[in-house]
Amino acid sequence: MVFIVKYHDVLIIGSGVAALQLATMIYMKSNVKIITKSSLRKSNSYLAQGGVAAAVDPDDSPEKHLIDTLEAGRFHSNEDAAREIVQEAADLIPDLGHIFDRDGEGRLQLGLEGAHTANRIVHSGGDATGQHVMETLLARLPLNVHIEENIFVYELIMDHVQKRCIGAKGKAVDGSIHHYYARHTIIATGGCGQLYSFTSNAQTVTGDGIAMAYLAGADVADMEFVQFHPTLLYQNGEAKGLISEAVRGAGAVLVTEDGTPVMHGIHPLEDLAPRHIVSQTMFDLIKSGQHVYLDITKIDQFETRFPSITALCAKNGIRISEGRLPVAPGSHFLMGGIKTDLKGQTTIDGLYAIGEAACTGFHGANRLASNSLLEGLFQGKRLAEWINRHHVHLPTTPPVKRASIHKKPHIPDIHTLQEGMMKNVGIVRSKTGLTRQKQWLDSFQLNEIHDLDGCTVPELTGLLMGVTASLITESALKRTESRGGHFREDFPFEDDQHWLKKTIIHMNKGEVRIRDEYIKAALKH
Structure with missing residues (x-):
């Protein structure tokens, strides 16, 4: 087995915004x-498609944006x-230059999306905002x-004496193992949409960064809150891609057959x-055997306004001219993740997490x-400012050696995991379904220490997906209420008296610990 050692000031795992x-x-x-x-351009x-939310209109304000954010987040947000x-x-919008769409008089075109009470979505290329922001950066x-592409990072390197993260291990296509040592190690791997069989997420978004941080001892929080986007293009029982919420903002309506x-x-x-x-409304209809469509007949010049969605439909043989797009909900965004402050500092020194x-x-x-793009831009800038002010001496690195434990882990089948999730x-x-999934995941003993160096990339993918799936399932089982992206049919209502708090999961020396942490709650207005 080939080992390669490299040293850096800043190590960034992931290549999104x-x-x-x-x-x-x-x-x-x-x-x-x-x-x-994978490659730089394969990311959520x-x-x-949507854009960046910002109160740039004279009739809008950050306070209005805040109120909408707290309402959508069901008052579970950290208000500060x-x-x-x-x-x-x-202030982040002009930093990106003149990439955003403007009207004939040079003013920013502001779109409207779900749960916003004002037009405040700046977009680029109609429905290609992410692509344009990424290319600009x-x-x-x-x-x-x-930049190194096609390196699967699977384990953080810890200095247990100084209780600090000092880098990460990655596996290349040829099987060689790369040890990256760094003063600052940043996880920017995105969420975990691919844990579900229906998702809008890129194929690479499997939750491995969250699993690595957890296995290294970092706190994770709010893992039960998974957002399911209502409108994935749905054909022949499969999700084919995302239909942006901006389409409904432009006047499209969800209808039955x-x-x-x-x-x-x-x-x-x-x-x-x-x-x-x-x-949830769509899910109930689909579960009863009905089909749901997005009626776009009220939107003028759809092809011009939404060129990416038009191309997606054409690729899948769906005619825009018919005025109806078949849709279904699917996994889209994880509100939880590695617990950090605003600059991305985790509960482990030397380790940061930013973005989803x-x-x-x-x-x-x-x-x-x-x-989401807003948070990524904010955190990237805030962490850069902090790193530029803080020079950290790189600790003495331990010699490179293979793991002493040679037990190969039992890996969950990815398709079975996705279907079960x-x-x-x-x-x-419900308690019944969550318990069933927890028992299945527990059978793999994913929290045990294994020889990860000896695993293939597909095996590492399945193992880390299993760890992150376990975190979501455990948190969802514990929260006996419904709130935001977490809906329990056996506890269908919000319970502020008992549940206006975070669920924190932490692992120490192989022992899983769960605690509640009361937040400075966003009080209902």
Whole structure:
């Protein structure tokens, strides 16, 4: 087995918006390495259709944006963190240059999406915002940033004497193991949408960064809160891609096969209700055997306004001219993740997490539309500023050696895991289903220490997916209420008296510990 050792000032695992924003702003004399498991452009950030939420209109305000964020998050957000991010949002937009769509008079075009009470979504290329932001940041990467593609990072390197993360291990296509030592190690691997059989997420988004941090001893929080996007293009029993919420913001309506509006009388905002409400309503209809469609007949020049979605439909043989797109809900975004402060500091020295992999408390129990790119841009900038001010001496690194434990782990089958998570830990949950999934996952003894160096990349993928799935299932079983992205049919109502708190999961020397942590709660307005 071949080992390769490398040293860096800053090691970034992942290549989405948060990662690239950070890399573009690190001090030029720092040696920065970006590692990505596939290629730079295969990420959720690149697929993002909607836009960036920011109160840039004179009639809007950060306070209004904050109230919408807290409402969508079902008042589980950290209000101080949310306020700080939305207040900086408007300043992040001009930082990206003139990439956002404007009207004939040069003013930013502002879209409307679910749970927003004002038009505040800036977008680029109609429905290709993520791609345009990513390309802008890639073009800005300085010469001190070096990129390695097709490296699967699977384990953090810990200095247990100094109780500090000092790097990570990655496996290349040829099976060689790379040891990356760094002063600062940043997890920017995104969420875990691929844990579910229906998802809008890129194939690479399997939750491995969260699992690695947890196995190293970092706190994870709010893992039960998984957002299911209402409108994935759905054909022949498969999800084919995302239909942006901006389509409903432009006037599209969810209907059943006979044309009955799905959301009429369900919520005051109807089709622009918070995503968990729309998804749960659709789930009930689909479960009863009905089909759900997105009626786009009221949208003028659909092909021009939504070129990416038009291309997606054409690729799958769906004619825009017919005015109806078959849709179903699927896993989209994880509100929980590795517990961090706003700059991304985890509970382990030397280890940071930014973007969807992190849980800052911004999103609460359900993310407000287009707040994800905003958070990634904010955290990338905030962490770069902090790293540029703090020079850390690299600890003496231990000699490279193989793990002393040679037991090969029992790996969950990925397809079976995805089907089980969708059925038992999906849009609608219950004690019976959650217990069934927990027992299945527990049978693999995923918290035991294994010789990960001896595993193949597919085996490592399945193992780390199993760990993250266990975190979601355990948290969902513990929270005996319904809130945001977590819906329990056996506990269908919010319970502020007992559950306005976070579920923190931590592992120490192989022992799993779960605790509640009361937040500075966003009080209901």
